[in-house]
Amino acid sequence: MLRVVVSTLPALRPLLRRRPLLNPKPPTRSRLPQRTFRALSSSAPPATPAPSAAGVGEAVEVEEHLTRCAAAGRAPLRVAVLVSGGVDSSVALRLLHAAGHRCTAFYLKIWFQEDFRNFWSECPWDEDLKYAQAVCDKIDVPLEVVHLSDEYWNHVVSHIINEYRCGRTPNPDVLCNTRIKFGAFLEAIENLGFDYIASGHYAHVVHPSVENTDAPSLLQLSKDKIKDQTYFLSHLSQSQLRRLLFPLGCIKKDEVRRLAAQMGLPNQGRKDSQGICFLGKVKFSEFVERHIGEMEGIILEAESGDYLGNHRGFWFYTIGQRQGLRLAGGPWYVVEKDVQNNVVFVSRNYYSLDKRRCTFRVGSLNWFDDSGPGNSERLKCKVRHSPEFHDCTVTKEHTEENGDVLVVHLSEDDQGLAAGQFAVFYREDLCLGSGIILDSWDEMSFPVCSRALEIARLEDKSSLGKPVRIINLEHIVKPEQEAIKAA
Known part of the structure; x- marks a missing residue:
């Protein structure tokens, strides 16, 4: 039987009671007030030897380099640790505990996690919470369960729905980090005496020294470049960043x-979670259909305007x-969308050399250092979460519609530039910040022929008749070829 934890922290008790979902509100970016940098907790007791990395009575050595990103040199601190029941957050918690910090674990229950009967026959978070509880019991660390469903709806899900209605492609994981995990949750525990929030993200935060507290905290790539998650953390504010620890960054x-195996953690063999943070086992198409619905439209070939089918x-x-x-x-690829007329344009030539994209604009800029990059500075950037970087040059502009924007010129082309996604910028291993892709607007954007545009604007599309049947000639085997194969 799952033990549901009742919080002993008075400030969190309102978040433990289930409230009805509020009507969606315009999403606002969480901006915490600037807080004086604290290297040590004033309420922390004198330092004590670090506990073993296993459990009580189990001696497992933790090498010094493994606790470097856990701020072992600043122990003891009071740390609020976000746990999910997965291996990463559990090892992060264990390393912080081994470094000598006073830890309290928090499990956040957010979107869909209490309305699961609409989608599943069994509870989607029950197993996660059981594993989180088992890990905390092994280490003897308290676990608090915090409800943030309303906050998640108001500041993440409603925004995602609105963005898709406008034809853009948002990134819910970036929004979840900015507005929920290190936004609403950080604000909820602001006055509880915690020095830092920690999680199992693969990233490295370098905080200023005690002698230089006015300097900004820095976000650097993790040691594991494939698992690195700085992309998802790039839109945090400086006041959020300076409160974070990521023990797995090293x-x-x-x-x-x-x-995890060495520490004997109960979830050591558990698979990593995949997909969008709030969907769990729900298919993305099911989520979109439930909250936006369906509206039949047509699919046109971008180069010819041929009517190929419906969507x-x-x-x-x-x-x-x-x-x-x-x-x-x-294979066909989506190359453009006509939002006003509900038309999707596709092409089989998405990767042809004359249709590649290398220039785009970025707005809603966020820099960890107020100055940001220099004008015409050469940087590296990511336009999606992956180990791959683009070399780029950025130019600053100011527009009436979007305020300050960056014009980004990639050194090589990229076909996957989608409005609404984040572009993240790096100087070597240092993450400078990010912005939201507005559009791709150079002369090499994918062209849609005039016939296709005219058909898209037709009010009555029933006159188009039946879709054109396209045959891939590469897969047709001629009689003479059959004869050769037979011989």
């Missing part, structure tokens, strides 16, 4: 797995998408 994933609504598709089009003669 460790690679395979070493985390080894540590359920432009919001189910993003630029560069290949899966789910159900068109013969492909």
